[in-house]
Amino acid sequence: MNPTIVSRFRRGVSFTGEHLDLGGAPVQLKALTPGQGAALKLLSDGDRDDTELAAAVTALDGETGLLRWHMLFRGLNSSGLVEHAVRTDSTDSTDSTDSTTGDTHEAGHDGDTREITARLRLVGRGTTLLAPAPAGPARLSRFAEARVVDGTLTLQAPGRHLAVELAPRAAGLLGELAGWSTGVPAPILRLLATAGLLAPGGPEDDIETTERSHAQWNPGDLAFHARTRTPASASGYGGTHPLGDRFPPEPVSPPPAGIRTVALPVPDLERIAAADPSLTEVLERRRSIRAHDMESPITLDQLGELLYRSLRRRGTMTGSDGQELADRPYPSGGAVHELEVYPLVTACEGVPAGLWHYATDRHELELVAEPGKATAALVSEARGAAMLEADPQVVLLVAARFGRVMWKYETVAYPLVLKHVGVLYQTLYLVATAMNLAVCGLGGGDTAAFATASGRDPLLEGTVGELVLGSRPPLEG
Template structure:
């Protein structure tokens, strides 16, 4: 990394940070391929060998090819970097709830700006009745499966989609913390109650709703049209279809996004790892509610945030997709 005129070299395997002077930066080119201290000394004198020993002591050098060592080879550098820095305070000078941006920026509000498209008010399910008629938690956990195939003759209904979103994503309360940030309460947990996640149902086939990309208003329990069917929206359907290895289109793709500033205004270094934790608990909440409702739910392992930005018109760095699930009626 470079900053304030200094080039810093770090490794996810070590808490050390090595600052290089301009004269030493040329050594990095020689380290782009495997070499030895002797070869470096012959090429640039003993000074280079001393710098190499210093880098090795700091833990920023790989000491040999790692392809024959699963313990080393299984880690992509980016994965290991995220793991080390989100799970090791010793790797960074600032960690956790540091409020790094409070001197320059105010907190991001709890609610995103509304979309100007068509709005559908969703029916609210009777939770007291559901508490009496739902299967038990144990039964739901045991029956939970990733179901990819949907019933084309009886697609999911708008009432079912609304119930699923109400039981998993709705905003139950909003309050202001002592630090001035608007916090919310939803059915699933969120670090610091920031609840940065949003859900965008991409409807392909749903009784009672037109196809297109919609946004779920967690406060008003309604759908807002983001985009009607368009090539960019279709690309999201195709990607979900491919990820799920389907022969036909899924009925609904739930794209989960994060309003990153909600988390990163408060949390430093661990912000993105917190987002991924929240995606995981939301996945399980959707799985359990969907299983109790006898719906087919299947979480997907990956998506394309650039495709979603194009389809939604949202800024990639402000709010981006971080997860996808497909939902529909069970065969």
């Protein structure tokens, strides 16, 4: 094997002989020499190494044309128009195409085969200028992610706009680079270093474990943070409608699925507005209360008022993309309002125990599940998380209908869900405080346990938040 760095225009970019075509957007290159044009044609046709490109330039422009070519090539890399790969020579005598990467194994001289084993790809926005290979031992960063993208094993580091695709032959390098190694070819290390996939420092200076800025991050948390807060590192940022050509948008209301329903009284908002404490007073009084008045539990009227004031649907509309949208008391990105609340009742005057769903459009409760082992597990978990001495009177399970958000949004879809959970938490806290109820938001929950109790598919609708709710004990008044 003789690994060599080769280059070509990235996908969607080609040279017509007169200008660059960036996916239908022409870019004119001024004062191109014949040699530069020949080299650009080679980059447009496929992977070429520096020797091949230089030969094309010198054949038409002479040796003096190389400096101008190198300046043009660097500019193309700085603009992210070129991608690089590692090509190796083997003794296979036939041409073939790798079914995994789609890269061609070209027949070379004397019956050898040229195979692309690794490719540096632009997945966001930025430069593709190659970094040098590390001088000493190298290993993969502990933050490097490996996943399958379009049938190809792909590595990417959090916040980076480049990724490295590996052919099956090169996949074993991942094991080699799990620890500090000197056995990986320098051209492949250059691609990995350019994509930020190698650990900084060295065996004696492993800053990923010794420096707080690196050590404090869990790899999954950093990947999530970087993907959703670094637009240049990913495509599909914002309202891209990634599923719009395959699925219709989900309706604003889930289908009725309750065993039976309980109508909730509609509170008099004018009377409430006249009697409510001021916003400043509510904000100052707001706190988490981890105890309930078990002798005088919360009532149907109180639960209904809290739900009505916090998340009833006040109206519907249709977006320009055809998606049904909603208006509720709390904000939601794009007005998608994907959150549903499931009151899990153990003690509420006027509401039988069980798992209920709040229908925001009809202001009523639908019984989803009778009390049983599955609902008891959810109650026990909430009791432990809130550090209650007795079972909570009501657990408000906040679930997300993910398709409502993911049909429209791509990179920012799940972060939007979490932001919505936060504003709903605060809304419930403030309304419950104004009503003199006890409320406590929980930091975690079990979406699998909710799926068991509710029968919901957790990939379509799963819990993303929980709060415990009840009457406020006298001493907490």
